[in-house]
Amino acid sequence: MAAEAESLIPGRTALRPPETVMRLERMGSAFPTRLSFMRILVRRMHREGWTIEPRVFDLDEEGFGHVVYEAAGPERVYSLVGFSNALDPERRTDRVIAEAWDTTFTLFDGRPSNADIERLRANTPRQEAGRFGPNDLVLSRANKSMRLFEHVCERLARGEQPDRDLVGEVGYLMRTTAVYGNGKFGIADRGRIADRPELAAPFQAELLTVYLIRCFTLDHVEHVAGSRGGRRAAALDRDLKRVLGIGNSTGLGMAPFLVTHPALIHNWIHARELALARVLDTPAAPQRVTRYRELLARAVRHVHEWNVEDAIQTARIEALRRELAALQDRPPEPERSSAQSWRDLHQWTAKHCSLETQELLVSLLLEAHPGRVDDLEYNLSSDYNERLDAARTMGEMKRLIDVHYRWAMSYDFDDPAQQALFWYTSENKLEPRLGRRAREAGAAFEMPLAVARDVRALSRLADEVPDDETVAEFVLRHPHTRHLLARIQTVAAHPYGEIRDNLIGDDCRPIDLLRCKLACFGAFKFDPRSDRWTRINLYQGAPLADELCSAGADDWCFATVR
């Protein structure tokens, strides 16, 4: 049954409405779920028996040189071509405007020839300044964690394991600072690969790249340690390897995507909400309750190991810890579960707990019910084409605005605080930035992310025309409203696709946008460094390359070091 139709069946638990879930504060409290894109990829690799091998590992004693990692599925092979080089610490930065990195990568479609590798050697280290072709699927780069990389190398070289707490605290040996796909810098357009089953779900090529980079970083650190320590050097313990994911530094570049792709975002969020509604409709069977309590205990340990410097996030984590402890004392329990159990639990958290706890519970509930959730992974893509229906009347548009954008009418845009910010693209390497309208130049070039303000203005214009005026006639007189009217029609059909907050207000925290998208990707350990960028961990706890076929390959959420 189509997901949209399923959500309307009488008697079913209603989905949490967009007015509730598409608020920045809740989006900024999101956790990964079974429907996160990394989980989908690893499940597929497990199900299909993928193999991952380093086909070329040509690194000198310091770990500089090139590698080729091959990921083989049942139908196709993908190769990560990587280059590692020395980097002056003064040049090491997470910013888009960086011009050099410790390592750079391209995901190649198939097996690269020697000529392909030489072409990539000339271009991959240049990243945005290079040019790529239709067999190059993803472009990325990663920098070492200076806190952890040297520590691990040194200890392994001496034949010892690294400090477990430090490994848990940092969580990665390297950190990606960009992962580009879909045609950027000449690489393959998504349309070229989207009909491949293994790449059909969102961002699968990008996340395969990150998984392979993780494989590389684990081999790389052992290689360097082995060069230093010779026969004395130790291999990294397997359980520590699993704790090491790939860090990522996420800034404003990711934020506009959540605004400019409403149909796609709707599908991501709607799938999650439908999964939750299904679980809340499910009687709490003893084995599901046992599983839920196992996951809850794991989440408690995971959150105990989640420590950040940001004061706001620290306060949230402390509240989360207290509330998780309270959850552990609450039903359901296997012997005393009932048909109402999940719903009661969910309602209790909605009344008594912070948003972080509410959203973590959503993750736990979905995790405990794979049979009710996993089929929805096929609902996450979108081929919707946003086209203006110009035959509609302005009366209809006014009704759509009233239904879907009443929230935007509550803002007073004569108040400078409600228009304090503007989003723009810097001429320096096209880096997305956020400016203060009153103090900085460039507002004339702002990106069209001020949806609340612009719909408010459109609403005032629409009030001046008769209801039977057509959209065609209105847009001819007000051409600047074309994209907004098309958007309103799109959101009417995709209500979870609109963020119901003012994205240019003084109190807007862009990091809430970033966390929502990163949770959809599957990232944990959000570590905000400001309200505009965060570090995260991808694939922490994920099976290693030689564990993809093992029985527990899909059970790696809420990873812990102890």
Next chain:
Amino acid sequence: MHLSINELESLTRKAAVGAGLDHGHAGEAARSLLWLTAAGSPAAAMLVRALQAWTGGATSPLLCRQSAGVCRLDPARNRPACPLHAAPALRDFAQLLAAGRYPRIEAARVAQPGWIVGQMAAESWPAGWTIHCLETEGAAPRWRASLTAACSAPTVAGDIDHPDPANLVVTGADARGDAQAPGPARTLGADLPSLIDRGVDVDSADYDALRHYFDLTLVPDSDASRRHGAGAGLVDTD
């Protein structure tokens, strides 16, 4: 310059914004360009000419007038209509044709009228309509484009690449029944899948011109912007 489809779409959309078009019309221009490129038309050059004419004041937006039940889209000022505005407007009003509100639409003096055919392919025109491109009323059409099924590629006869302004008439499929066909018919956009597969070659002069407009959407870098705009430091602290 060899570009991926995504690069071409992004470049043209932002170039159109840099030239002063609103985001909606810019997005439609980018989609039309893709279809015209797939059809083998010099679409990038057409877009550059259209943007230069728009920024130079040589073309005009449109007004809607109704005369004897016919919908007329005329240039608002005494100069040819900008094709980047005319194309979406014609599509919008074609939807009113399909709803039975008008028997035909006429658009006068549209610059680079072939641009409209790209819009027809890209933007889900209603099926069963034909656009006739006429030098003057009653003359043989310079070209004709028809959609027989919704969301399909249009069938075109004649030279859509001719840049001179002309009048456009949108009617039912066989309303004009001209004995003088403007040339053999061909299907537009048949090459789109291979374009996605291999990318597009854009003439370097056209690329530079589009890039000039694109760069107008960028905010000049400053020390304050570099330090505070992105939220992250300039040197790694990890």
